[in-house]
Amino acid sequence: MTENFELIAELHKGGAHRVALQAPEGLKRRLFRLAGELKSAGFKVSISGDPCYGACDLDLEMLRDADILIHLGHAPVDGTDQVLYDIYRMDFDPVVVLNAVPYLTGPEIGLVTTVQHVHLIPAVSNILEDAGFAVTVAEGSGRTPYAGQILGCSFDAARKTGASEILYLGTGLFHPLGVQIATGSRVIACDPFTRNVEVVDGERLLRRRYALIEKARTADQIGILFSPKSGQGRRELAERLASLSPKATTILLREVTPDQLLNLGFSCYVNTACPRLAYDDQVRWPVPVLTPQEFEILCGVRTFDNYEVDEIR
Ligand code: SF4
Structure with missing residues (x-):
């Protein structure tokens, strides 16, 4: 008996025939088994193999050839009725x-x-x-x-x-x-x-961010990154930030990697894609990667006393 009886019943009820599957990196290996079960139940199935870090990164490309996209592991961040979210529950005592x-x-x-x-x-x-x-x-x-x-x-x-x-x-x-x-x-x-x-202890993080802003003051060219991903695109914000400094240029970038930042050659970047990229991944970046609010501090339109964590709400 299939483990995904309810899911299959829901897909049949919705009249889906072609099903696309997507999961974040830690859950990707569940997809081939799910694909097998769905194929046995009569669906035409394909898997998105590209990296995925959240429900902000739906594979809309795959949806062009599918009736529905099943996204495992996350709750919805944007409303689209062609996506079925299946959150992954983790128990503890x-x-x-x-x-x-x-x-x-x-x-x-x-x-x-x-x-x-x-x-x-x-x-x-x-x-x-x-x-x-x-x-x-x-x-x-x-x-x-x-x-x-x-x-x-x-x-x-x-x-x-x-x-x-x-x-x-x-x-x-x-x-x-x-x-x-x-x-x-x-x-x-x-x-x-x-x-x-x-x-x-948030103070330690703030001290590191302050040092990074100071380091960014020597940058001669600043790239303002914005993302084409479904729930990360903040183009208007990127353009507003670019208008704050003659050194700034907007850059459309899907996957932000150290190699991409090196190849582009800017001496500082501002990240308007997933906020975690600037905070969590700073050790990976070859040059300072600031948040939008930190760039505002650099440009003198915000003070460090009014520091705000970057969020997409
Ligand atoms: S933008 Fe980043 S933090 Fe927000 S849902 Fe996407 S991956 Fe998670």
């Missing part, structure tokens, strides 16, 4: 949150996580409430449709809690750092798999 209790000052806290874990938010909230905390989980909005969900480009669900202390459940430090800078709140990060808990 909600009791792990008790590890974070000694770090929380409380009693009021906000709670956020990434899409893989949003289904566990009610259970985690109950455990925290039993431990004496008043937990706020903000409703979803825009590209984060689930309550309590944040993305590397949207910290709305953290901001909307209004809490002066926020608990992030998930892996990695990028998201909680973003929460900290976006909200100014005290942020505790709890990794449910390693069970590590830490108080997030």
Whole structure:
């Protein structure tokens, strides 16, 4: 019996015959099995093999020859009824949150996580409430449709809690750092798999970003990158930024790689594509890659005191 009975029933109900499949890198190996099941059920199937980092990067090219695109692993960031999103849930024991209790000052806290874990938010909230905390989980909005969900480009669900202390459940430090800078709140990060808990220090990141802006002051040519990807294109922003400096030129670039930046030869870039490229990947870049807000600081139209994390909302 197929594992994807409901999916197949939904596709039949919608009258789809030609199905395109897309998944981010970590889930790509699930696609050949899904393709096999769909083919056995009578569908004509093709797989998108190009890199994909989010639902902001739909393979619309494939949709030209398909009735529907099934996108695994992410929640929708843009509404199009030709795409079926199948988020990938990752379970953990909600009791792990008790590890974070000694770090929380409380009693009021906000709670956020990434899409893989949003289904566990009610259970985690109950455990925290039993431990004496008043937990706020903000409703979803825009590209984060689930309550309590944040993305590397949207910290709305953290901001909307209004809490002066926020608990992030998930892996990695990028998201909680973003929460900290976006909200100014005290942020505790709890990794449910390693069970590590830490108080997030956004100041270190800000010091590094300040140094980068200073380094960018010596640049003689500045490339303003904008993306053709479905949910990352910020052309108007790129053009507005380019108008701030005679050194700046807009550059359309689908995949931002160190080789591409070297080949283009600019001594500084400003990234208007996925915000994580500037923050998370800086060590990979051969020259400074600034966020839009950092470029505004460089151009003197914003002060560092008014630093804002880059988001696409
Ligand atoms: S823009 Fe970046 S952070 Fe936002 S959904 Fe896409 S890949 Fe994720």
